[in-house]
Every structure is written in C-alpha cells, then in structure tokens.
C-alpha cells in the first residue's frame with residue numbers, strides 16, 4: 001500500500017524529445033488512476049519513469065512520501081504489466097510467477113503458497129506447466145498480471161494491457177482487472193489510448209497530450225467539465241464537436257452566438273454571463289456534444305439547421321454526419337456528428353433541423369480553454 | 380503440360396545431382412582411400428573410376444597410430460578447441476551484451492573498433508603476436524594456442540546483433556522483478572539466445588579445429604601440437620603415404636561431424652520469443 005506523487009516531472013530523451021513535460025500528479029493509496037492519450041503522447045514514458053526504467057530529467061517522484069528518483073525498480077517495489085506481456089518465453093507459467101519471488105529471496109514454502117494464491121485468483125492453476133508460447137492471448141495477459149502481483153507490489157503499473165486482445169475479450173478482462181484491483185487495493189496507474197477503457201475503469205482519469213497534462217478528474221468531471229477543447233474532443237464517443245463561431249453582445253444584456261450565420265440567443269446564468277461577456281465580439285469555439293442533438297423540439301431548445309451528409313445506423317442509435325451551412329470550409333473529416341436515438345433517416349431536403357438546449361453548449365477561447373470553467377485562468 | 384513440367388523438374392534434379400556428386404567425390408575419395416593400400420589410392424581412383432577399394436582393411440589406420448601420436452594430437456586439438464569455444468562463448472557474449480544493452484562511456488567508439496578488428500586476418504598480425512607471446516615466455520604451451528583466440532571480434536558481432544534483436548521488455552520485466560544485470564544475462568538473455576550460442580560455438584570450433592599457421596609458429600613439441608600439425612608431418616616425410624593421410628583425415632573430421640549433429644537441434648529450434656507479442 002502506498003501513495004504516489006509526481007512533482008513537476010519532465011523527461012527529455014537524448015535525441016532532444018521532451019516526451020513528458022512538467023507533470024504533477026498524486027495517486028492516493030489504493031486508487032486506480034487511468035492515464036489516457038493518443039499514441040506517442042508520453043504515456044509509456046511516464047509509466048517507465050515511475051517504474052524506474054528511465055531517469056527523470058527534472059522533478060521528483062515520491063512513493064509513500066519518500067523520494068525514489070535514485071532507487072531501482074525493485075527498491076521502489078513497483079510491478080508492471082507490459083503491452084506485449086514480456087513473459088519469459090523459456091519458463092513455464094509457474095516459472096514466470098516464481099521468478100520475482102526468487103529474486104527477492106523469498107522462502108520456498110512461501111513461494112509455493114503465494115504462487116498458489118495468485119494462480120487461484122487468476123484461474124491459472126490448469127496451465128501452470130505450459131510455456132507462454134502455448135497460451136492464448138487472454139491467458140498470457142492473466143499470467144502477466146499474476147507475475148506483477150505475486151510479490152504484492154506497492155504500486156501496480158499497466159501499459160495498455162488490453163491492446164493485444166480481441167474486442168470481445170477486452171471488456172471481460174477489463175472487468176477482471178477492475179475486480180482484482182478493488183480486491184487487492186493496490187495503488188495502480190493504468191495506461192491506455194482508449195478513452196472508453198479510461199472512463200469505465202478509472203477512479204480518476206488523467207488526460208495527456210504531447211507530454212503535457214491536460215486535465216485530471218473523475219470520468220464525470222472530464223465529460224461534463226472539460227477544461228479545454230482537447231479534452232472535450234478526446235472524451236466521449238464520438239467526442240465533442242468544436243465549431244468556429246462568434247460571440248455577440250445583443251445589447252439587451254444578453255449574449256448570442258453566431259454559428260456560421262445562424263444566430264442563437266443564449267439564456268445564461270449570471271455567473272456564466274460574466275465569464276463570457278469579455279469575449280463578446282470575438283471569435284470563440286462553440287462545443288456541442290453529439291448526444292445534445294435532438295430531432296424534436298424540447299423545452300427552451302433552440303433550432304440549428306444542418307446538412308446531413310451521411311448517416312450510420314448502429315442499432316440502438318444513429319450517427320449523423322453534419323455540415324453547418326456557412327460554418328467555414330467543409331472537409332469530410334471535419335463534419336460534426338450527432339448521436340440520435342433509434343433510427344434516423346437522411347432527409348430528402350439537404351437541411352435538417354435539430355434542437356439543442358443552450359445549457360448544452362460549451363465555449364472555448366482561441367487558446368482552447370473552456371471559458372465557462374476558467375475564464376482566463378491557467379490551462 | 381505435365382510432361383513439360385516433369386522434364387523441367389528432372390533437369391533441375393540432374394543438375395543438383397551433378398553438383399552433389401562434385402562436392403561428395405573428394406569426401407568419398409578420402410573415406411574409401413583410407414581403406415586402400417597406399418600404392419593403389421591414386422591409381423585406382425583415376426583409372427577405373429571406381430572409388431570402392433578392392434578389399435577393406437584397417438592397415439592405414441594402424442599405420443597412423445604407429446607413425447604419429449594420434450591420440451595426443453586429438454586430445455590437444457579437443458582441449459584447445461573446447462577451451463577456446465567455452466571461454467569464447469562466455470567472454471564474447473558478455474562483451475556483446477555490454478555493447479548492446481549497457482550504458483558506459485566510450486561504448487560506441489569501442490564498438491567501432493571491434494567491428495574494424497573483424498576484417499584483420501590472423502596472418503596480418505601473426506608476427507607481432509608471435510613477438511608478444513615470446514616476450515611473455517608462452518611459446519610451446521597450450522595457453523599460447525588458447526588465450527589469444529578467446530576474445531573474437533566476429534563472435535562479439537554475431538552476439539551483438541542477436542542481442543539487439545531481443546525484445547527489450549523481457550530484460551526490463553526482469554529488472555522490475557528485481558534481477559541485476561548478471562542475473563538478467565544468465566537467466567533471461569542467454570536462455571533465449573541459444574541459436575546464436577550454437578552458431579558461434581560451431582564457427583569458432585571449426586576455425587580452431589583447422590588452425591595450422593599459429594600452432595606451427597608457436598609450438599615445436601608434439602605434447603602440445605594439434606591435429607593439423609599431425610597431418611602435416613605426413614606431407615613432410617616422403618614417400619607420400621596417401622592412404623595414411625586419408626585415414627588421418629577421416630579420424631580428424633569425424634568429431635566435427637558429431638558436434639554438428641549435436642548442435643543441429645539448437646539451430647532448428649529457433650528463437651522462442653513467443654512470450655512476447657505485438
């Protein structure tokens with residue numbers, strides 16, 4: 001059991017790449033934190049810094065309040081599950097599980113007891129005498145977890161542990177990881193590029209981009225209150241639509257937004273109004289979640305006309321790809337997406353009308369910061 | 380169609396058979412010649428085209444043992460080769476691992492030196508080396524035939540390229556599990572590098588088994604001389620006894636063949652990197 005604290009950690013590789021920039025992060029004792037970001041954003045590097053496989057260029061790493069920058073991985077008592085599992089190919093499953101215990105000079109009978117315990121927990125007892133080459137992907141994954149957990153580590157690190165598995169297995173093992181982590185209460189840092197995985201698994205989620213921390217929060221916080229447009233676009237499936245727009249002062253103490261020629265009047269609470277008012281007359285980005293679109297009017301909703309370019313029916317819902325008339329250039333990869341319940345047919349006329357509640361709108365300034373949360377604050 | 384293809388296949392096989400025959404003839408000549416009386420070895424082979432001896436006899440083999448201390452040569456060769464192979468596997472693999480995985484000042488520069496050393500043949504440095512071992516007073520010993528050949532640039536290079544290709548995560552996993560560099564090497568890296576150990580073992584064994592120049596320069600007593608110098612004595616004592624030479628040759632290559640058969644399995648086995656995926 002241990003807490004982990006990263007104090008302004010940076011990592012610069014010899015070739016000059018800053019893979020991780022000034023990250024501050026605390027993981028409470030027993031907590032499962034998920035680190036999410038697209039490929040190459042520095043997730044693995046951060047994990048390896050914590051494991052002691054890389055040295056931090058700047059900053060301090062504390063485990064249980066003690067600075068561990070100079071300690072070996074073993075001294076830190078961290079365990080790690082690698083993306084490709086890294087099982088020892090020449091050893092049986094039992095050999096793999098026993099190896100960490102041999103290295104820490106555990107007594108024979110204790111090794112036997114501990115390995116048995118882990119094998120039971122992960123249902124490995126049947127395959128103890130097989131080699132990694134004779135196992136299925138899911139079994140290898142479980143052995144890798146077992147090898148990491150067998151010596152009861154203070155910190156448990158997982159680097160994209162599900163990315164080599166079939167989609168059907170993924171959900172199952174994800175649930176298993178969650179169950180085991182809750183049972184053992186091992187402080188864990190879990191890395192993934194898949195935001196769904198992050199949202200379903202993490203007590204808290206850390207969003208990383210280009211080595212920089214974008215936001216830390218519970219899944220709900222990230223979804224409802226993204227601090228910037230990157231987080232807004234990254235979280236959600238699909239992510240938030242971010243549209244260039246202009247805030248206008250309507251003169252009567254109310255604000256409006258110009259979305260490609262469509263004027264929308266905003267009914268705002270006092271606090272929100274005061275945060276937005278400094279931006280009136282300026283270009284901002286308006287954010288709309290795909291699930292905020294509706295086909296029928298609702299109380300206090302406004303109308304938004306959009307051309308439906310394509311629809312994808314996926315069973316319980318339909319994704320509609322929209323272009324807003326006049327809202328800048330239309331590139332196919334920049335279409336807005338609406339998530340509509342049930343089946344939605346592409347209308348014969350080009351433009352369709354959607355209904356959106358004004359409180360579902362987000363506003364980001366030119367630097368991408370969420371104006372309603374921070375105004376002009378940091379990040 | 381089918382007929383055409385058959386003819387094509389047939390001609391390929393004929394060609395291959397011709398090549399095989401050409402390569403096998405000298406070997407067969409050595410084997411069968413070793414059972415023929417000395418005066419018939421060349422005559423028979425050239426005239427009748429028949430390689431088989433009129434009658435088998437072990438007389439040439441008896442002659443070899445009578446004329447030279449064959450078992451002594453055999454022991455010397457085996458001892459020297461085994462020492463070089465065993466020492467070489469250890470030293471060169473460790474050196475290669477240090478080049479491939481450890482961080483130390485001057486590493487890249489020294490690696491260049493090792494690669495450059497590969498292209499320098501023994502013949503080029505034999506004379507200075509000879510002076511060196513003379514100064515050390517090592518001449519006419521086993522050690523003078525062993526120590527200079529343990530460290531080998533080519534072996535290091537073979538190990539080095541193989542280690543570079545091993546998945547790093549295996550070693551990192553072992554580091555996290557608490558293993559230091561020595562244990563990582565002996566318990567994780569080496570067991571997964573069997574093919575390269577086998578390759579280096581065979582290559583350096585073959586080189587040593589046939590070494591002639593250096594032993595000729597630094598030894599003069601039969602107590603420490605290896606097989607190639609033994610066979611050379613037959614050429615220096617006229618009249619040339621071809622049967623004896625062939626018998627000696629057969630006895631010299633048989634151990635090598637055995638070694639090949641023994642290590643064959645390791646070659647075929649390949650790298651078992653199946654624990655690592657993706």
Ligand SMILES: Nc1ncnc2c1ncn2[C@@H]1O[C@H](COP(=O)(O)OP(=O)(O)O)[C@@H](O)[C@H]1O
Nearest residue numbers: 013015017019038039040041042043044045046
């Ligand atoms: N050993 C290294 N040397 C130089 N650059 C590296 C090294 N490892 C990673 N990088 C770079 O650092 C960045 C982050 O890499 P990584 O942490 O592996 O990303 P992720 O795990 O999020 O995909 C990438 O741009 C990558 O190219």
Ligand SMILES: [Mg+2]
Nearest residue numbers: 043044045159
């Ligand atoms: Mg990674």
